Amino acid sequence: MDERILGIDLGTSNSLVGVVDSGFPILFADADGARLTPSAVFYPEGGGEPLVGAAALRMRVLQPGRTVVSAKRHMGERGALAECERASGPEQVSAAILTRLKEVGERAMGENLDKAVITVPAYFNDAQRSATRRAGEMAGLEVVRILSEPTAAALAYGLDKLDERSKVAVYDLGGGTFDVSVLELNDGLFQVLATDGDTRLGGDDLDSALAAKLAEMADVGGLEATSPELVARFLEAARSAKEALSDACSVPVLLPFIDGEKGFETELTREEFEALARPVIDRTRVHCRRALAAAGVTADELDAVVLVGGSTRVPLVRETVAEVFGQVPDTSANPDEAVALGAVIQAGVMSGAIRDIVLLDVTPLSLGVETFGGLMNVVIPRNTTIPVARGELFTNAVAGQRTMKISVLQGEREMARDNWSLGEFEIDFVPGAKGSARVGVQFSLDADGILSVLARDTATGSDRVLEIRDAAIDVDDERVGQMVAESVEHAFEDMNERLWTGAKQKSEELLPAVAQALELAGDVLEDADERQIGAAVAAVQAALEGGDHGELKRANAALDQATEQLAALLVERALEG
Amino acid sequence: MGESIDHFEVLGLPRGAALDEEVLRLAFQARGRVTHPDAGGAGEVFESVNRAYVVLGDPASRLRHLCELEFGAGPDATGAVDAATMGLFEAVGAAIAGADAYLRRLEAAGSAVAKALLAAEGVEVQRAVMAAGGQVRARREEVLARLPGIDRELRGDRDLARQGIGECYRALGFLGKWGVQVGERMVALI
Structure with a gap:
């Protein structure tokens, strides 16, 4: 019998591991019965062995500085992700997760397993792929293949359709990355025709947007002004509200003791969430169109659009996909497990356990x-x-x-x-x-x-x-500094200056634009609307004198909102003309 | 650099100027299936299959390769470009320049009102780019429609065939470049 090879989906939020057993791809559950291992690592005080998975996630709220999540977003960069005694760069954090997955597999199979296929976002570049391979080696794994995630998902989708010939698109929106690939399936051959994506776009961005909104509603002076512990709690509340809103139309949000005695309680509707999510999800459109164009395939030639990645549970994502591709997406795959299953299948192909499947993948970047x-x-x-x-x-x-x-x-x-x-x-x-x-x-x-x-x-x-x-x-070092600032957990020091500059730039652009827009279309505005805009303009001017970035930001937002109708009017006129 | 490999032979395809995309892809898949390293093939063999797929997939590089095989040298790249293709240059260039200027201003606009002020221009720019893209595609189809005729001449008047290859090669070079440039603007504009 050929040597077994592990198939591993090393995800931004969750990771999975499996193997081909008796010709079938299976995914392992850990000792608690869970197949998803949260991609979180906690570094205890004193430099002891790191905690991985759900246990680490529980420590996040208590000690956010020692807990790393979403390390994948930093793959290929240097610098520590946690405040701890051990090396905690993205490769070390990923190696800790891979070590855990290897153990889960070995316990389930009762044998040593030291080879693996590991998936990465299709849009990962050379540095990010190499870093993933090194992380595998640190965990004692020989990485026999770095496999693109949407390609893996296509393998899982096509496994029971091997005798067919079809064209499919895979839309993969995970926790931190977005990929879209167009493939042709032909009698066991999987040819990727084109791939596109963004390695910094995913469910995390929805959480951040929603957390910022909740912090604003809770009146804690903006998310950036609160403590790391509170940020972690807002993010956690945002994530669970987001998940609940995939089924429910509204959901209660409860955060006790956010400010000493004070608690925060609200009811969040799906419409409110979607207003925040839309700009993030809209960013995937251009990648879909680019992938189709590069593949030389039109949307109506596609036999299926396969959704993978946990974020594709969000109804607005499904609506957006249906709009872009002009067809109802195929949601038959388990969005959390399809990539892992594909990794396992490719591991089976490489170990000889599965035959008659060949993958022809492409390089995502010139x-x-x-x-x-x-x-x-x-x-x-x-x-x-x-x-x-x-x-x-x-x-x-x-x-x-x-x-x-x-x-x-x-x-x-x-x-x-x-x-x-x-x-x-x-x-x-x-x-x-x-x-x-x-x-x-x-x-x-x-x-x-x-x-x-x-x-x-x-x-x-x-x-x-x-x-x-x-x-x-x-x-x-400047770039490293910027990377660290980008992760919400670290973004609190020396932010005031930057926030003020940003808000001021926005005001300086907004004020003349509003004046010009009023000149062009002010005649058709109701008096009340015009007065409201006038008041909002005055508020921005006053805030510019004041010097408080929070106030200026709020005044800008109010003016943005007050001129919404004016902007819509201008666009309408343009489209008519 | 002249190549001695016959890429048509590598993929088991008949040598010629005209080649259907679908036929090419199926030939590549059939050879790729058995030569890919994962299927036990040697790296160099798959590399030659992959190379053939790339060279034959682009009509301009396919014509260059065909010319080398048939006449021992590539097509004349510096000869005249036909008038119908050259006539597109102005329209395409203007549409691209207009789109770039508009996209720069749109990127600089940070608020909904500032973006809305640009909406009228955006509609115009998009229309111009779409029209230019349509013209480029139509001209490309016209050029590609000449290829079966060239294959006939290859068995008849070979000087005429060689001249036809040169003309199509030069036109496709320009049209390919313009097509990519227009496509990029279109994606950015939608």
């Missing part, structure tokens, strides 16, 4: 090098099937030049600086006249979507693997 003038020269375009290799010839630009530094990039922007830098490597020239020295460089993306670079000396014909200096280690 790979290129920086050229003179700071432009990106694409070597391997996005949506190229992997594994793939492409050669580039580099030559000396001046006589006697001995070396050349080459910067490797991933992304779709024209300017090199707007793309991800994967690092640099150096090639050596034989000194000679300008253009006489030539070095061929081969860029290869393996089936995991991970890059390696080989230089061939055309004179000697010898190949040399080029070391790429890791971009993750090279991120400058």
